[in-house]
Amino acid sequence: MPADSAADRADLLALQQGDTAALERLVARWEQPLTAFAWRYLRNATDARELALETFVRLHEKRATLRPDTNLSAWLFTTLTNLCHNRHRWWRRHPSTSLDASAGGELIPFADAAPAPDANLEQSEALAALDAAIAGLPHDLRTTLLLHHFERLSYREIAGIVGCSERGVETRLYRARQALRAALRAGEPFASAR
Template identity: 40%
Template sequence: MSDSTPPDADILAMQRLAAGDDLALNEIMQRWRDKVAAFLKHMTGDPDAAVDLAQETFVRLYQHCGSYSPTAAFPTYLFRIAANLGRNHHRWRRHHPTAALEAEEGAGSETPDQHAAPDADMDNGERLHATEAAIAALPPDLREAMLLFTYEEMSYAQIAEGASPE
């Protein structure tokens, strides 16, 4: 959310969405799509899956807008949906290793930074890979909490508020 957006703008947009104003979803998506996709990319380690899961997050938000109650901060509610989808994706991949492997083989690799020196780019790539591997090795609930705190700058209280038992 940008600094100029009032904190209750998302709550008001959700209320408008529940009242039938479908354009309110566009406002929410514009404010949150990049953050949700980045969170899911860190959570899944798969940029393509992250985009799909981010879209599904907003589909679910739309489907359940009538039952939304602002008892928790809106980001907590939104990222709870995204985290649940990320956990479901992780479980699906664990139970369908062949399909997951095929998806990884079909994905293109990211291009290195054109402006960095080759050795610096290699060091950065190795560090990034090691960090992503360490994050991926965490249990799902710890990985989710770490990503929400680090990348979404949510407080521990907000993260705990959105925690859902598996």
């Protein structure tokens, strides 16, 4: 993950002065970390890429209003987190039907799909359970957990992104871990994502 650096501040200043190459440099530096975060949040590669790029569109639109001392990484992740949350809420309100689902709602397996070896299957099931449990966390807990464990941000950086104190970040991480533990022990993800 790129650190908030002098290069970010210089590129932000250049962008504010109309240098389109500065936006290209920022995209080159930040596109991968933002897309990775969005994918972990949404579990959909197309939407993750779309929202990461939308973050840069918003940066370009808001460039004139950003202060020179803006913590760019915090601004980018805050914007992306809000976009991801909005997309997730939209999905909940507008559920879609999988093309792989039958009329009864169960998935139709491919006829020629080969079964995975037992060890891989067990690991896949464990990862799927963890993914489902993370997806079921409330927005604030999920965002904090993803930023800390996958993006490797410090409590201070996360606090700036999610808008709480460092102690609040610590509390959210504790609650997220407790909720994951409970969900995994029960063998079921949360009843509904909040």
